[in-house]
Amino acid sequence: MLISLCVIALNEEKTIEHLLNDIKKQSFPHSSIQLILVDSCSQDDTKKIMNEFFENSDFFDIKVLDNIKKKQAAGWNVAIQNAIGDVIIRVDAHASIPTDFIEKNIKVLESGEDISGGKRPNILVNSTNWTELLLTAESSMFGSSIAPYRKSEEKKYVNSMFHAAYRKEVFNNVGLFNEKLGRTEDNELHYRMRKAGYKFCYSPEIVSYQHVRSSLKKMLKQKFLNGYWIGLTLGVCPRCLSLYHFVPASFVLALIVCSIISLYTPFFILLLLALYFSFAILMSFFSLKQTKKNSLVLILLPFIFFSLHFFYGIGTIIGMLAYPFKRKSLSLN
Known part of the structure; x- marks a missing residue:
């Protein structure tokens, strides 16, 4: 099974290198991973870091692509259109994934599911009293959301999830992200997927992390x-x-x-x-x-x-x- 792991970034030089190191440590065979890195016209060293990673890798294939429209939905569409894998996995650039992230997602999909994902707790890049406060607020159910993909310990079907793995046929059947939307493109696409009969299988064994914003502003x-x-x-x-x-x-x-x-x-x-x-x-x-x-x-x-x-x-x-x-x-x- 070939996996297309997709990352979209805009001015993420402070976190993208950490994520790429996480990807390099994945336990799933690198010879079965296509890595697609999409830069959305960053004005920092994000694309430079992507290209340097491209030069030193043992993956099946690496593509560093441009998202000239800059919008996140357009970036995901660039990645999906260039994905050749049987499974497409989305991971945000300001995220972190454990070594077994791909392996555990594939295990769920091989059990007969079409879409898989798991917990997505928040973490800090630099820990101070202030950033710990922001992390506590963002991690709280009262401060963020009651969405089950954040903390649930029960395997279940949910309405949506972050950092999900999809069989490619899902996109072939329901289409791509709506590029007219911003920040809610996931909600709309996942609604279309549910409407088409697909289920989002949440497994508490799958974990990925999201870096919390470093300032209140x-x-x-x-x-x-x-x-x-x-x-x-x-x-x-x-x-x-x-x-x-x-x-x-x-x-x-x-x-x-x-x-x-x-x-x-x-x-x-x-x-x-x-x-x-x-x-x-x-x-x-x-x-x-x-x-x-x-x-x-x-x-x-x-x-x-x-x-x-x-x-x-x-x-x-x-x-x-x-x-x-x-x-x-x-x-x-």
Whole structure:
């Protein structure tokens, strides 16, 4: 069985070399791995690092390709169109994979599944008190998501997953990523796959890691843009989204309504904030108990939670408001 392992990168010089070293250490036979590296017009040394890796490898084949459209969906399509493997595996450039990552995915596929994947916990490149705080917030169910691909210990079928392995026939049957979408291209493609009858087999034995953003500014920008594209995608393909995608937007709307009412009485805004921060503090204690962190900086965790939810929610609202003006450019037809 030939495997096409695909990596798309844009200005990832700080993490791409670590990932390539992980790939070099894979226990699956290198003679059965085609490695496709796609650079999305990086302005740092990302492509240089890719080309240097190309020169010193023992893989079946390595291709270093360009994604001139820069968008991630377009980059994945470049990779898929150049993949010759029986199985296509997607891994983000700011990720890390253990030595048995490919081997365990193939084991699941050989059991009769069409799509496989597993846990995707967050990790740090450089550990400081501040980045540990951001990691705790992003790793928390309250701070990120309840998606089962993050932590579940049960083998099951799920609606979506990161760093998945697909039989190539899946793409042949349902098509490629929609390049009109940004950050929700996975949701829409996976919806089409489920609609076509394919199942996403989650195995807790499969693990890959995602590097958390190194600053609060970058993390808030990520949350805002994620929310923004959720808002836009609601008008394009509402069935590819889940209700939990809109919880932050509902919270922000409640804040706005209660703030307006506070012109007459502050009771409701105070009640809402009291309820929110009570739950945020409770979840902070739960997170600290799990991570066993004792730094005083973690007192800030409830406020980090609030910032993440607010930026995601306001992004979703702006995306929904912007959709009527972008409807023609986002049409899937």
